[in-house]
Amino acid sequence: MPVLKRLWEYTRATQIWNSIFxxxxxxxxxNRGLAVLTNVFLHLHPVKVRKSGIxxxxxxxxxxxxxxxxxxETATGLLLMFYYHPTVEYAYVDIVDLREQVxxxxxxxxxxxxxxAMVITVWLHMLRVFMTGSYKPxxxxxxxxxxxxxxxxxxxxxxxxxxxxxxxxxxxxTVGSNMARATPLVGHEGxxxxxxxxxxxxxxxxxxxxxFALLGGRFVGAGALLRFYVLHCVGIPVVAMVLMAxxxxxxxxxxGISGPx
Amino acid sequence: xxxxxxxxDIVNWLSSPPRFFLLSVIAFFAVLxxxxxxxxxxxxxxxxxxxxxxxxxxxxxxxxxxxxxxLSFRDPxxxxxxxxxxxxxxxxMIFLVGFFVWYSLQQGxxxxxxxxSGQPVVEKQEAGDPKVLxxxxxxxxxxxxxxxxxxxxxxxxxxxxAPIEEPANPAKTPNPSKAPWYFxxxxxxxxxFDPWIAGVLLPGLIILGLMAIPYFDTNPKGNxxxxxxxxxxxxxxxxxxxxVLWVWLILIxxxxxxxxxxxxxPYEYWDAHKLVPLINIEFSQLMWVKxxxxxxxxxxxxxxxxxxxxVGAYFLVLPRIMGRFWMKRHYEKMxxxxxxxxxxxxxxxxxxxxxxxxxxxxxxxFLVFMPxxxxxx
Ligand code: HEM
Ligand code: HEM
Numbered sequence: 245m246p247v248l249k250r251l252w253e254y255t256r257a258t259q260i261w262n263s264i265f266x267x268x269x270x271x272x273x274x275n276r277g278l279a280v281l282t283n284v285f286l287h288l289h290p291v292k293v294r295k296s297g298i299x300x301x302x303x304x305x306x307x308x309x310x311x312x313x314x315x316x317e318t319a320t321g322l323l324l325m326f327y328y329h330p331t332v333e334y335a336y337v338d339i340v341d342l343r344e345q346v347x348x349x350x351x352x353x354x355x356x357x358x359x360x361a362m363v364i365t366v367w368l369h370m371l372r373v374f375m376t377g378s379y380k381p382x383x384x385x386x387x388x389x390x391x392x393x394x395x396x397x398x399x400x401x402x403x404x405x406x407x408x409x410x411x412x413x414x415x416x417x418t419v420g421s422n423m424a425r426a427t428p429l430v431g432h433e434g435x436x437x438x439x440x441x442x443x444x445x446x447x448x449x450x451x452x453x454x455x456f457a458l459l460g461g462r463f464v465g466a467g468a469l470l471r472f473y474v475l476h477c478v479g480i481p482v483v484a485m486v487l488m489a490x491x492x493x494x495x496x497x498x499x500g501i502s503g504p505x
Numbered sequence: 506x507x508x509x510x511x512x513x514d515i516v517n518w519l520s521s522p523p524r525f526f527l528l529s530v531i532a533f534f535a536v537l538x539x540x541x542x543x544x545x546x547x548x549x550x551x552x553x554x555x556x557x558x559x560x561x562x563x564x565x566x567x568x569x570x571x572x573x574x575x576l577s578f579r580d581p582x583x584x585x586x587x588x589x590x591x592x593x594x595x596x597x598m599i600f601l602v603g604f605f606v607w608y609s610l611q612q613g614x615x616x617x618x619x620x621x622s623g624q625p626v627v628e629k630q631e632a633g634d635p636k637v638l639x640x641x642x643x644x645x646x647x648x649x650x651x652x653x654x655x656x657x658x659x660x661x662x663x664x665x666x667a668p669i670e671e672p673a674n675p676a677k678t679p680n681p682s683k684a685p686w687y688f689x690x691x692x693x694x695x696x697x698f699d700p701w702i703a704g705v706l707l708p709g710l711i712i713l714g715l716m717a718i719p720y721f722d723t724n725p726k727g728n729x730x731x732x733x734x735x736x737x738x739x740x741x742x743x744x745x746x747x748x749v750l751w752v753w754l755i756l757i758x759x760x761x762x763x764x765x766x767x768x769x770x771p772y773e774y775w776d777a778h779k780l781v782p783l784i785n786i787e788f789s790q791l792m793w794v795k796x797x798x799x800x801x802x803x804x805x806x807x808x809x810x811x812x813x814x815x816v817g818a819y820f821l822v823l824p825r826i827m828g829r830f831w832m833k834r835h836y837e838k839m840x841x842x843x844x845x846x847x848x849x850x851x852x853x854x855x856x857x858x859x860x861x862x863x864x865x866x867x868x869x870x871f872l873v874f875m876p877x878x879x880x881x882x
Contacts, residue, residue, distance in 0.1 A: 279640045289643060292636035296628040298643045301612065304605065305650050312651050316658065336672045343669060353662030360594040361658070363687050367747075368605050374718075374743050375609035377727040377736065384719035391715045398687055405685045412591075414673035419684045419692065423704025434701050435879030463675060502729035504629045 288492050290500060297501030302376065306369035310397075311488065313362040317400075320355040321477065328407070330473035332466045335409035359401050366397050378502040386494040389487055396484045403476035409469060417472070418464050424455035431455060513580065517770025520761060523865035526753075530858070533749055537610070537741055558611045571600070580772045586760055587771070590668045595686055595759050602752050606744065613733035613740075620732075628730040680764045680777060689758025690751050696766070697860045699881050707853070714850045718743075721847045723838045746854055785870035788812045805875050812873035816882055819856070824848035 255261055256269045267278035277291040296302055328338045342352050370390065373379055379387035406417045429436040432446075432453040440447040450462050460467025495501065519525060534542055540552030556562045574596070577583045587596050616626040624630075637643075684692045694703035726735040733740060761768055763775035792811040793799050802808045824845050828836035836844045863869040871881045 273638065276638045276640045280638075280644075286640065286644065289639045292638055293643060294632050295637050296631040298637070298646060299631060300646070302628065305646070308647060308650065309654060312654055316655075332673075336669075339669055343666070350659065350662040353665065353667045354658055356667040357594065357661050357665070358658055360591075364594060364598050364601060367752075368601065371602075371605055371747060372609065374747075375613070375740070376729060376731055378729060379719040380722065380725070380728040381719075387719050388716045391712060394715075395712060401687065402685055408669055409673045410670040411673060411677070411679055412668070412670045414675070415679055415682045416685045419682050420688055423691075423700055426700035427705050428701055431701070431705075434705070464673075465675070503632060504626055504728070504730045 288496075290496060293500060294503050296503050303501065304368065304372050306365055306372050310362060310365045310369050313358050313365060314484070314488070316358045317355060317362065318481065320351050320358065323351050324355060325477060330407070330469050332409070332469060335407060335469060339408045339410075355404075359404060362397060363401055366394055370394060376502060383494075383498045383502060386491060386498060389491045389494060393484065393487050393491060396480055396487065400476060400480050400484065403472040403480065406464070406469060406472045407476065414464050417468065421455055421458055421464065421468075424458050425450075425453065427454045513770075513772040517773050520768075520770045522757065522761070522768055522861070525757075525761075526858070526861065526865075529749060529753060533745065534741075537744065538737075557607070558614050560611070563607055563611070567600075567604070577771070582772050582774050586775070590665050591686065592759060593665060595755070598752070599756065602748065606748060609731055610733055610740075612731035616730055616732050617734040620734075626730045626732070681762060681766055683758065683762070686755060686759055689762075690754035693754045693758050693762075694857060697857065697864060699879070701879065702882075707857075710850060710853055714854065717846070717850065721839070721843065723835070742851065750854065750857060785864070785868050787870050787874045788815075788872045789874060791867070791869070805877050809873050809875055812871070812882070816873055820849065820852060823852060 265279075266282040267275045269275075280286045280289055280291050324342075327342060329335060339352065342349055373387065373390065402417070402420060406413045425431045425433045427434045429440065430448060430453055431437060432449050432455075434453075437448040437453070438446065450456065456462060458468075458471070459465070460471045519528065535551040535554055536557060538551075539554035539557075540548045542548070542551070557566065578588065586592065612627070616628075619626055683689060691704065691708055694707055697703070698707070722739055724736060724739065726732070760771060763769040764777040764779070765781075767779050767781050769775055769779075789801060789808050789812060793801050793808070806813075827848055828841070828844055832844075832848075835847075839847065863872075873880060873882045875881065
C-alpha cells in the first residue's frame with residue numbers, strides 16, 4: 245500500500261499533527277517515553293514500570309477494569325440523562341420508552357450490567373490488594389482512599405437503583421433507607437432520640453430525622469427521586485473522580501505498583 | 506428422575522442455614538489449612554484437601570461445580586430465582602470470587618515453596634532489570650483489556666434485557682422486600698441484631714475496620730508478593746470476613762431468602778404460605794425461669810445480669826486473654842491501645858456468626874434484652 249504509506253508520512257509531517265503530538269515519529273526508546281510523558285491521559289503512568297507489576301497474574305488488572313467500568317458508566321449514564329426525567333410522572337415511562345421505542349437500544353443494559361460488574365470488580369480489586377499485602381507501608385493511605393472509593397461505588401449503585409422508579413427500585417430503597425431511622429440520636433427510632441426533648445417537644449421525629457434528610461420526605465417519593473438523581477449523576481461521581489485522581493496519583497508516589505524489595 | 510429428585514432434596518436439606526453455614530465454615534478452614542488444624546484424626550482427614558491447590562484438580566472440581574450449576578437450570582424453581590436478570594451477575598460472582606480466592610492462595614503457596622527451596626519469589630524473578638516501557642508494553646495490555654470488556658458488556662447487554670417491574674406503588678409492599686443485592690449481607694444482620702446495631706453501627710465498624718487494617722497489620726513480610734505462610738493469621742481473618750461474612754451472606758440473602766424472609770432451598774418453590782414457628786427466647790428467660798426456676802426480677806439490671814456478664818466477659822475479659830496467650834506476639838508488637846482496638850473490632854466481627862449459631866441452636870433471641878435502654882445484643 246504505497247499510497248497509504250505516503251499519506252501517513254505526509255500526515256505526520258503536517259503542522260497540525262506536530263502541534264498535537266510533541267515527539268518525533270521515529271520508533272525509538274526516547275520517543276516511546278515521550279509518548280507517555282507528553283500525553284495528559286497516559287501520564288497517569290510512569291514511563292517505565294517493573295515488569296512484575298504489569299503482569300496479569302499480579303494485579304489481575306482489577307483496578308484498571310474498575311476504572312474502565314466507571315468510564316463506561318459515565319458515558320452511558322450521560323446518554324441516559326438525555327432521555328430521563330427524575331419526576332414521579334415521567335421516570336418510569338421514560339425507562340419503558342427506552343425499552344420499547346429504541347430499536348437495538350442497549351444503553352440501559354450497558355449501564356445496569358456495568359454497575360453490577362463494577363461492584364464485583366471493586367471487591368476483587370480489594371481482595372487482590374490484600375492478598376499481595378500491598379496495603380503495607382508505604383501504601384496504608386492509598387488503601388484508605390480505596391475503602392472510601394468502595395463506599396462511593398456502593399452508594400452510586402444504590403442511588404442509581406431508585407431511578408427506574410418501579411416496584412423493585414422503590415422497595416429496595418425503602419428497605420435500605422429504613423436503617424437511617426434507627427441512627428443513634430439523629431434517627432427518630434434510634435437510641436437517644438427520645439431523650440432529645442425541649443419540655444414536651446420531641447426534637448427528633450419522622451419529619452426531620454436522618455432518614456427525612458436522605459429522602460427529602462417521610463417516604464420514598466418525589467423528593468427522594470430528585471435527591472437520588474442529583475447525588476447519582478453529579479454529587480457522588482464528582483467526589484469519586486477526585487478520589488480516583490488521588491488514588492492513582494498515590495499509586496505513583498508510593499513507588500508504583502508494589503513488588504518485593 | 507427419582508435419583509435427581511433425591512439429590513435435589515439432599516441439596517435443599519443441606520442449604521438450611523445452620524447446616525450450610527457450619528459446613529461452609531468447616532470447609533473454609535479445612536481448605537485454608539489442610540492437615541494443620543484440630544486433633545490428629547482431623548488433620549489426617551483434611552490433609553488430602555491440599556490437592557485442591559494443584560491446578561488440574563481445581564480445574565476438574567470447578568468444571569464439575571459449573572456443570573452441576575448449569576444442569577440445575579433444568580429445575581423450574583432454580584431457574585426462576587437464579588435466572589433473574591439481576592441475579593445472573595451474582596451467580597457469576599460465586600465463580601469469580603471462588604476462582605480469585607483460589608488463585609491468590611495457590612500463587613501464595615507457589616511462592617512459599619520457592620522460598621523454602623532458597624529461590625526468590627516469582628515477583629522478584631520477574632521484576633525485570635531493566636524496567637519495561639509503558640508504551641507499548643502496558644498500554645497495549647490495557648487497550649486489549651478495554652476492548653475485551655467492551656465486547657463482553659455489549660454481548661451481555663444484547664442477550665440480557667435490563668428488568669423493569671410494575672410502576673412504583675407505595676401501597677403495595679412486595680413479598681419479599683429486599684435491599685439491593687450488595688447490601689443483602691447487611692439486611693441479613695438485621696435478623697440477628699437491632700436496626701441501629703445492624704444498620705448503622707456495624708456497617709460503620711466494617712468501614713472503620715477495613716480502613717484500620719494497614720495500621721493493625723504490623724507484619725512487615727509479604728509486602729508486594731503473594732504468600733500464605735508468612736501471613737497465615739491475617740489472610741485467614743480477612744478471607745473469613747470477605748468470603749464467609751460478606752459474599753456468603755449475600756448469596757443467602759439473594760438465593761435462599763424468600764417470602765416473609767423465610768429460608769428456601771435452591772430447588773424449593775417460594776411458597777408465600779410457608780409457616781415457620783417463631784419460638785425465640787431471651788437469655789434472661791432461659792437463665793432465670795428455665796434454669797433457676799425463679800420468676801424474672803423486675804429490675805432490668807438484675808433481670809439481664811447474666812447476659813451482661815457474658816457480653817462483658819466477651820468484650821472486656823477476652824481481649825486481655827487474647828493478648829496474654831493466643832496473640833501474645835501481636836500484643837507485644839502493637840502495644841496495648843492498638844491491640845485492644847483491634848481485638849474489639851475482631852470480636853465484633855465474630856459476634857455475628859456467634860449470634861447466628863446461638864439463634865439456630867438455642868433459638869436465642871437476645872443475650873441482653875433491655876428495650877428500656879435500646880440495648881439489645
Ligand atoms: C457520572 C456517572 C453517571 C451518570 C451520569 C449516571 C446516570 C444515570 C441515569 C440517568 C440513570 C437512570 C436511567 C436508568 O435507570 O436506566 C442511572 C441509573 C443507574 N445507575 Fe447511573 N450514572 C453514573 C454512574 C453510575 C455508576 C458508577 C454506577 C455504579 C457503580 C451506576 C449505577 C446505576 C444503576 C444501578 C442504575 C439503575 C439502572 C437501571 O435500572 O436502568 N451509575 N444512572
Ligand atoms: C472505584 C474504585 C477503585 C479504582 C478505580 C481503583 C483503581 C486502582 C488502580 C488502577 C490501581 C493500579 C493497580 C491495579 O490495577 O491493581 C490501584 C491500586 C491500588 N488500589 Fe485501587 N481502585 C479502587 C478501589 C480500591 C479499593 C476498594 C481498595 C482497598 C480497599 C484499593 C486499594 C488500592 C491499593 C492499596 C493500590 C496499590 C496496589 C499496589 O501498589 O500493588 N483500591 N487501584
